Amino acid sequence: MSTSTIVAQTDLSKQLPSCSYSTTKSGPNRYDLDVDSWTTIFETVASSVPLKKALEFKTLHSVAYRAVTRAFKNVTKLKIEIFKGTCCIQDSWTKNRQTAVEMARYVMENSKIVRVLEIYFDDPCLDVVNEVLDEIVKSNHIRLESLRVKRRHAGQSLPKIAEIIRANAKTLKEITRIGVSEAALGFCDELDLEIFGCMSFDLGFQPNPQQISLNFCRIMESGAKFKKFSYTSFDGFDPTNDQIQMLLEKCAVENLKLTMMNPPKITPKPSFMIGKVRNVKKIELVEIVAEPMRFNKLISIRHFFEKCFPNAQNHLSLLQQWN
Structure with a gap:
């Protein structure tokens, strides 16, 4: 074993003390690892610990430095969490907004390609999350296949998310939990998604129905x-509504999942189109409840969905969701 490897082994044992190994131990039970083995160890550890911890390994030894650098090149997922007064980038916490921006930039600059982006924001002020998203929009190392968004406060919309969608439209296959207004602003004809999930809470707790209708129209167009x-x-939403039916038809929706607290208000239409949308083959109607209930309120609207989507009649489920 080379001197370089021995030094790396000793330095690592000091950084990560083990009850089963001592740097002074000798004898038949001592195992000497080569450079490749230590490189693999450093890469594995760097890939599984928070960002700050991974960077600390770079100071141990040149073997560790190169291994950690290589590990960052293989990073494909960027995780961003923004809270009031604190941020978490790749599971590393900071109270300094500029440090958060620099951490996100570091991950992107040292990765070959970032394919998965997870964003969670729980801050009434959107300044920090917008600064971080600015870095993502400008980065040349972003080729997203999956965009996952979660928000805590209603009435918050991020146009930067729409910019990210447009910039990655050719590669995106999954977009979940974005606001309906963000989708309306960012969607284009280059998008061909396997999964698309959105919510109306970006428009507030009681959004104007016309606002939702307008955004659905933009998504369709x-x-x-x-x-x-x-x-x-x-x-x-009302499945008998012509605009909703056109949306599901033009966007080639096959599986539909609606999660709601109350059944939609369905306007009586004695002559609404029956069996018009035939591309939808599976429907899940999910009621949000405080605790499991025997009776699902959504059963009252089941027959409307069965009539509007005939090919989903045998694959229509009524479910409940609770915390």
């Missing part, structure tokens, strides 16, 4: 396609 469509709101 964008030319985007998505096979699995999930929509979360307070009262779902």
